[in-house]
Amino acid sequence: MIDExxxxxxxxxxxxxxxxxxxxxxxxxxxxxxxxxxxxxxRIGNHVxxxxxxxxxxxxxxxxxxxxxxxxxxxPLVIGDEVKIGSQCVLFRxxxxxxxxxxxxxxxxxxxxTVGINSIVGRNVMVENxxxxxxxxTIQTSSYxxxxxxxxxxxxxGPCLSSSNDKHMEMxxxxxxxxxxxxxxxxGNHATLLPGVIIGEKAVVGAGAVVxxxxxxxxxxxxxxxxxxxx
Amino acid sequence: MIDExxxxxxxxxxxxxxxxxxxxxxxxxxxxxxxxxxxxxxRIGNHVxxxxxxxxxxxxxxxxxxxxxxxxxxxPLVIGDEVKIGSQCVLFRxxxxxxxxxxxxxxxxxxxxTVGINSIVGRNVMVENxxxxxxxxTIQTSSYxxxxxxxxxxxxxGPCLSSSNDKHMEMxxxxxxxxxxxxxxxxGNHATLLPGVIIGEKAVVGAGAVVxxxxxxxxxxxxxxxxxxxx
Amino acid sequence: MIDExxxxxxxxxxxxxxxxxxxxxxxxxxxxxxxxxxxxxxRIGNHVxxxxxxxxxxxxxxxxxxxxxxxxxxxPLVIGDEVKIGSQCVLFRxxxxxxxxxxxxxxxxxxxxTVGINSIVGRNVMVENxxxxxxxxTIQTSSYxxxxxxxxxxxxxGPCLSSSNDKHMEMxxxxxxxxxxxxxxxxGNHATLLPGVIIGEKAVVGAGAVVxxxxxxxxxxxxxxxxxxxx
Numbered sequence: 001m002i003d004e005x006x007x008x009x010x011x012x013x014x015x016x017x018x019x020x021x022x023x024x025x026x027x028x029x030x031x032x033x034x035x036x037x038x039x040x041x042x043r044i045g046n047h048v049x050x051x052x053x054x055x056x057x058x059x060x061x062x063x064x065x066x067x068x069x070x071x072x073x074x075x076p077l078v079i080g081d082e083v084k085i086g087s088q089c090v091l092f093r094x095x096x097x098x099x100x101x102x103x104x105x106x107x108x109x110x111x112x113x114t115v116g117i118n119s120i121v122g123r124n125v126m127v128e129n130x131x132x133x134x135x136x137x138t139i140q141t142s143s144y145x146x147x148x149x150x151x152x153x154x155x156x157x158g159p160c161l162s163s164s165n166d167k168h169m170e171m172x173x174x175x176x177x178x179x180x181x182x183x184x185x186x187x188g189n190h191a192t193l194l195p196g197v198i199i200g201e202k203a204v205v206g207a208g209a210v211v212x213x214x215x216x217x218x219x220x221x222x223x224x225x226x227x228x229x230x231x
Numbered sequence: 232m233i234d235e236x237x238x239x240x241x242x243x244x245x246x247x248x249x250x251x252x253x254x255x256x257x258x259x260x261x262x263x264x265x266x267x268x269x270x271x272x273x274r275i276g277n278h279v280x281x282x283x284x285x286x287x288x289x290x291x292x293x294x295x296x297x298x299x300x301x302x303x304x305x306x307p308l309v310i311g312d313e314v315k316i317g318s319q320c321v322l323f324r325x326x327x328x329x330x331x332x333x334x335x336x337x338x339x340x341x342x343x344x345t346v347g348i349n350s351i352v353g354r355n356v357m358v359e360n361x362x363x364x365x366x367x368x369t370i371q372t373s374s375y376x377x378x379x380x381x382x383x384x385x386x387x388x389g390p391c392l393s394s395s396n397d398k399h400m401e402m403x404x405x406x407x408x409x410x411x412x413x414x415x416x417x418x419g420n421h422a423t424l425l426p427g428v429i430i431g432e433k434a435v436v437g438a439g440a441v442v443x444x445x446x447x448x449x450x451x452x453x454x455x456x457x458x459x460x461x462x
Numbered sequence: 463m464i465d466e467x468x469x470x471x472x473x474x475x476x477x478x479x480x481x482x483x484x485x486x487x488x489x490x491x492x493x494x495x496x497x498x499x500x501x502x503x504x505r506i507g508n509h510v511x512x513x514x515x516x517x518x519x520x521x522x523x524x525x526x527x528x529x530x531x532x533x534x535x536x537x538p539l540v541i542g543d544e545v546k547i548g549s550q551c552v553l554f555r556x557x558x559x560x561x562x563x564x565x566x567x568x569x570x571x572x573x574x575x576t577v578g579i580n581s582i583v584g585r586n587v588m589v590e591n592x593x594x595x596x597x598x599x600t601i602q603t604s605s606y607x608x609x610x611x612x613x614x615x616x617x618x619x620g621p622c623l624s625s626s627n628d629k630h631m632e633m634x635x636x637x638x639x640x641x642x643x644x645x646x647x648x649x650g651n652h653a654t655l656l657p658g659v660i661i662g663e664k665a666v667v668g669a670g671a672v673v674x675x676x677x678x679x680x681x682x683x684x685x686x687x688x689x690x691x692x693x
Contacts, residue, residue: 208672210439393652441670
């Protein structure tokens with residue numbers, strides 16, 4: 001079901017039961033799996049691979065309970081060259097996935113996110129809105145990246161990270177601010193990051209640590225609450 | 232592929248490659264995404280939105296290892312008015328989703344669950360069977376809600392909650408009892424709740440806390456194991 | 463869309479918009495849900511049930527950032543008799559799912575994994591490559607099983623486990639080694655296991671524990687870091 005206004009490049013391979021909606025633009029040498037849905041206006045580069053059942057270019061939704069409604073004025077989803085997108089993924093409008101990025105199966109990335117070149121967003125990773133992910137970043141399987149978080153270049157995040165951005169837990173006070181992970185910092189598996197904490201350059205957060213305050217550059221912290229260790 | 236016994240209301244928009252099985256009942260002004268599967272007998276209210284690839288009305292399964300077999304005598308899945316259902320969701324028979332609820336992408340809700348009006352079940356949240364979720368509840372992304380859990384009205388659950396219900400870890404002794412979260416309690420991100428703990432009214436569980444015993448009303452607890460703090 | 467080289471047994475029920483690629487072999491009395499994708503060469507036993515939107519037999523992918531590229535020389539995915547596979551699952555080539563296994567919805571299992579007879583891989587569980595799961599194992603919902611992990615027979619893993627295998631967090635030094643869970647050990651919900659830790663026979667890891675070193679047979683550990691308790 002390919003809309004007649006969609007533009008397809010050279011040598012595009014399309015699986016069965018695929019939907020390409022109006023004004024989508026697909027580059028050259030793109031491989032599209034079975035049952036993939038590419039929503040209106042989505043722009044896809046060259047040499048991209050999209051696995052089965054992925055949904056690209058979804059609009060956010062809201063209900064009465066939600067204090068902060070997502071914007072519906074969003075630019076199209078833009079996907080660079082040589083990107084690989086896993087099965088069952090959901091990627092939103094207003095987001096920019098740069099060249100060489102790999103997105104694992106069953107991952108979701110919301111609106112107004114940037115993912116820098118050659119980064120990895122692992123399987124089942126959830127990335128919320130208004131987050132900036134640098135280049136050569138690794139985010140391993142089942143990690144949770146909250147809204148308004150900053151992940152600088154060359155950061156490594158082990159599996160099952162949890163992060164948050166709202167000190168007041170939905171009391172509606174103050175700004176949301178996710179953690180800020182400086183260049184080259186490393187986060188062990190299953191760490192917990194509280195709202196707005198800053199993890200300094202090349203700092204290391206141990207597996208299972210609960211980080212309640214800022215971590216200095218090159219520091220290593222472990223425990224609940226996380227405290228520096230001597231190495 | 233719409234079964235001839237299915238009943239569709241006025242102004243129902245249906246995507247491509249949708250399956251609506253026998254005796255399903257769809258209200259007015261419903262929008263159904265691409266590749267959605269609506270299984271037999273499912274009842275959907277008015278002004279509902281269902282995103283791509285969602286599966287509604289699934290039966291539970293079991294194997295030889297499973298000590299407690301799920302019931303297969305289940306009433307149909309019932310979805311109220313103005314409900315929004317994310318892409319790739321799986322909702323089971325025997326469950327009741329009330330008016331105004333939002334269910335995020337890649338979430339699953341098992342049989343015999345009630346979700347009260349205007350509540351939010353976030354993206355990638357897993358809700359097990361026989362759980363009661365009140366109204367105006369927020370359950371954020373990637374949280375895990377165990378079976379036989381009670382979440383009262385206006386509870387807030389941050390991302391990546393883990394809860395459990397079996398003290399004996401599958402030794403087959405005793406009843407399963409999930410945590411009980413009283414009215415207006417707040418749970419920080421990545422908290423761990425042990426089987427049957429009661430979180431009192433307006434109590435607060437800090438991020439990363441491991442709650443091994445009951446928390447009194449208005450109390451604030453943090454740490455592993457969680458202990459009250461003075462504010 | 464069933465390839466003409468695929469071989470189907472007796473009494474195979476096939477849903478709508480299903481894809482069965484070339485040289486797939488399907489046993490007798492198999493039920494295949496809607497929108498299921500069975501990729502080339504996949505071998506499925508008798509009396510198997512596959513729910514909607516599952517993807518069976520996927521190849522791994524990689525990008526420039528990934529230090530260890532996955533093998534692409536993989537034998538077909540092999541699924542035994544009486545296996546049940548949930549909706550939206552993704553199972554890879556090179557993996558062997560033995561008789562009677564149950565795999566929950568939204569789970570993914572990578573290449574070169576063995577799952578022994580009658581084991582349960584819960585909903586939303588992610589299993590990485592080169593992992594060996596014994597028989598009669600339970601892995602509950604939303605758990606994360608890292609690469610190069612060993613789970614012996616009769617192990618119980620509660621919901622939301624996190625495990626890891628790389629002490630150096632992607633510095634490229636040394637071998638990857640996931641945790642080793644000995645026969646009959648039990649892991650409480652939301653535990654954290656560091657790379658290579660050995661959990662002894664019938665040992666118990668408490669909910670929320672962070673296990674940084676080996677646990678002896680029959681020992682019970684809790685806390686962060688995990689320490690033995692007297693019972």
